[in-house]
Each structure stands twice: as structure tokens, then as C-alpha cells.
Amino acid sequence: MAVILKSIEEIKGFLKVLESGLRVGGGRDNLGLGEVENPILRHPITRWPYVPGSSIKGKLRALLELRDCPSTQSDGRPCVCGECDVCLLFGCADSKKSRSPTRLLFRDCQPTEETTALWMSLGIDSEVKNEIIVDRRSGFSSSRFTHRLAERLPAGSDFNFSFSLRIFDGDESARFFNYLADGLDLIEKDYLGAYGSRGFGHVKFTDENDRPLSALLRQMAGQLTFPKEGGL
Numbered sequence: 167m168a169v170i171l172k173s174i175e176e177i178k179g180f181l182k183v184l185e186s187g188l189r190v191g192g193g194r195d196n197l198g199l200g201e202v203e204n205p206i207l208r209h210p211i212t213r214w215p216y217v218p219g220s221s222i223k224g225k226l227r228a229l230l231e232l233r234d235c236p237s238t239q240s241d242g243r244p245c246v247c248g249e250c251d252v253c254l255l256f257g258c259a260d261s262k263k264s265r266s267p268t269r270l271l272f273r274d275c276q277p278t279e280e281t282t283a284l285w286m287s288l289g290i291d292s293e294v295k296n297e298i299i300v301d302r303r304s305g306f307s308s309s310r311f312t313h314r315l316a317e318r319l320p321a322g323s324d325f326n327f328s329f330s331l332r333i334f335d336g337d338e339s340a341r342f343f344n345y346l347a348d349g350l351d352l353i354e355k356d357y358l359g360a361y362g363s364r365g366f367g368h369v370k371f372t373d374e375n376d377r378p379l380s381a382l383l384r385q386m387a388g389q390l391t392f393p394k395e396g397g398l
């Protein structure tokens with residue numbers, strides 16, 4: 167059956183780094199002791215740090231697979247069933263099972279003007295966190311191999327966040343909006359980027375009125391399910 171594009175919905179909001187820093191980008195999750203972390207990603211022209219859209223898309227998919235796709239937890243690979251909401255929204259790597267193009271497209275998140283103004287006034291746009299590993303016998307960090315350096319985006323930084331959702335003919339778009347709202351809620355309860363177990367990556371997604379972006383998505387889903395004049 168031919169796939170016909172009905173509309174492309176663009177959702178805009180903000181990604182806010184809460185009380186701990188955010189480590190995203192090209193770095194490795196498992197560093198050797200004393201090894202310096204790769205620097206965070208920066209825009210090639212402005213040189214401001216940014217959050218890659220692929221980091222958000224990947225985390226969103228991984229958390230939804232963790233909840234809804236048991237097969238991914240046994241083989242560690244992305245779901246390729248071609249039928250579940252994860253495959254429909256994020257894409258299916260198996261071309262034989264794929265029924266349609268990927269529906270989701272995430273933009274890179276650039277810092278807001280308020281955040282770049284704040285960074286300029288403070289003279290910083292990132293933080294290098296020095297982490298110490300304690301010798302279990304002495305209780306001290308006594309070796310030169312006991313430090314890890316992790317560059318991260320500072321807490322209190324805000325980024326513009328947006329993604330597009332392709333709606334094809336026959337799609338239950340309200341279900342997709344609700345599913346994505348679930349995914350954003352999961353990231354807020356989990357973490358984004360690296361080192362989540364050590365407190366990094368606590369974020370929230372908001373709309374332009376500082377309300378949870380997931381609430382906006384659920385409201386949009388409701389308006390798709392029921393006519394607007396129905397009292398929503």
C-alpha cells in the first residue's frame with residue numbers, strides 16, 4: 167500500500183538542565199582511570215555547546231524499548247519488528263519489515279539567548295567535573311590514576327528543543343502523541359546523556375509557558391481524539 171504524507175507536525179519547547187550537569191556528545195561512557203573525557207560538542211561556527219538531537223532520539227527510543235519491547239533486552243539490539251510504535255515512530259532497520267519511512271526527526275538543541283547571555287556574564291559555558299575514586303582500603307584517593315575528568319553542560323542551562331512528526335494517511339496520530347509524551351516523562355525520571363547513576367543528566371522538557379511538554383502532547387492527542395468544541 168502506498169504511503170501518503172498527510173502532515174508534518176512540529177513540536178517546539180525547551181530542554182532544561184536541572185540541578186546537575188549534562189554530559190552528551192561524542193564521549194565514551196566507560197573511561198579508563200585518570201583518562202580525560204572528550205570535550206562536549208560545540209557548534210562549528212558559534213562555538214556554543216549544544217545537545218545533539220540524536221542523543222535525545224536515542225535515549226527516548228531506548229527507554230520506550232526497555233518498557234515495551236522485551237526482545238531488545240535479550241539480544242541488546244534495537245527492535246526491528248516493523249509493527250510496534252517504536253518501529254513506526256523511530257524507524258525499523260530491517261528494510262524487509264519496514265512499512266513506512268521514519269516518522270520522527272529531532273533537531274539539535276541550541277542554547278537559548280537567555281542561556282548564552284548568562285554564560286557570557288559568568289564567563290563559562292561548560293564545567294569540567296573532577297571525579298575522585300577512593301581507595302577501598304585506605305579511604306583516600308592516593309594514586310594519580312584515581313581521577314576522571316568529565317566536561318558537562320552546566321546546570322541551569324536552557325536549550326531550544328524541537329522535533330517533527332510525520333503523519334501518514336491512516337496513522338492514529340493521537341496514539342503517537344501520547345506515546346511520545348510517555349517517552350519524555352521517562353527521560354525526566356531517568357536521565358539524558360552519560361553518567362546518570364552519578365547524578366548527571368537530570369533534565370525536563372517544557373513548553374513556551376513552562377508547563378511540561380508531555381502535557382502539551384497529551385492535550386494535542388485529546389484534541390485529535392475529540393472535537394475541540396467538545397469542551398477541551
Ligand SMILES: [Zn+2]
Binds near residue numbers: 247248252
Ligand atoms: Zn518494533
